[in-house]
Amino acid sequence: MNENFKKILPEIKKHFKNARGSHDFDHVERVLKMALYIGKKEGANLEILRLAAILHDIKRKNADKNKGKTDHAISGGEVAMEILRKYKYDKKIIAAVHHCITAHRFRTDSKPKTLEAKVLFDADKLDSIGAIGVGRAFLFAGELKAKLHNSGMSDAEILATKEFSKEDTAYREFLVKLRYIKDRMHTRTSHRLAKERHDFMVKFFKKMKKEMDGEV
Numbered sequence: 001m002n003e004n005f006k007k008i009l010p011e012i013k014k015h016f017k018n019a020r021g022s023h024d025f026d027h028v029e030r031v032l033k034m035a036l037y038i039g040k041k042e043g044a045n046l047e048i049l050r051l052a053a054i055l056h057d058i059k060r061k062n063a064d065k066n067k068g069k070t071d072h073a074i075s076g077g078e079v080a081m082e083i084l085r086k087y088k089y090d091k092k093i094i095a096a097v098h099h100c101i102t103a104h105r106f107r108t109d110s111k112p113k114t115l116e117a118k119v120l121f122d123a124d125k126l127d128s129i130g131a132i133g134v135g136r137a138f139l140f141a142g143e144l145k146a147k148l149h150n151s152g153m154s155d156a157e158i159l160a161t162k163e164f165s166k167e168d169t170a171y172r173e174f175l176v177k178l179r180y181i182k183d184r185m186h187t188r189t190s191h192r193l194a195k196e197r198h199d200f201m202v203k204f205f206k207k208m209k210k211e212m213d214g215e216v
Contacts, residue, residue: 004087005050011083015058022140023060027127031056035123039116041189048093048116052100055080056120073110077102106177106184118186125181126190130197133178134204137170144168149212174205 016025032053039049059076077098084094100120103112106128112118128136141147146168150158153167159175161167182198185191 002047004089005054008083008087009054012054012058015061015079019061020140020143022136022143023057027136028054028057030127030132031120031123034126035119038119038123038187038189038193042115042119042187044115044119045096048096048100049119051080051084051089051093052097052104052116052120053123055083055097056101056104056124071105073102073105106181112186115187119190122185122187122190122194125184126193126197129178129181129194129201131200133197134170134201137173137178140173141168141170146172149208151212171205171209174201 013025016028019025032050035049035053036046038044039046056076057072058079059070059072080101081094081098084097089097096114096116099114100112100117103110103117104121104124106125112121127133144164144166146166148169149171150161150167150169153161155175158167158169158172161172163176178201179198182191182194185194
């Protein structure tokens, strides 16, 4: 870890003051650790990856406040470039980090093209599945004041409901996004990690749905 990286950390952390628990700095640190683990296995540029991971959700708090009306990946990429220019990072590194951040969202048309962008995407999504992913899904639903479960509704009816509503439950997030993450991984290492997390998550939501429907 170079001196520049140590210097920018306090500035980055300021952006996460009063952030929601589902996308706080703890999430950023987990993504950073996962990205470096995958990056080492896959031969990625760790300097680019370290910067991209620590900066990837820097504007997420704003998107949460306006219920997703702004793309935090796009705005975050712009802020990341400003910070990196301030600390005199090389233009090629800044451009590489910018691409990683703008391409890290699941719901986006911008696809990761570089190895580092693919690793960041995978690391961020791996934090959305498995035990930690289930926990975050319920935490996010609670932040929206959503119900515990969409009782009495079919999966098709749940999918027809709106995000950021009382029906935007953890189970709805599973139907809309989480169950597809395993097949969106880019690297061999990520595929291996995703399978185990995916299997746990599927079993959990299947069991929960049975209990919520009153099945013994």
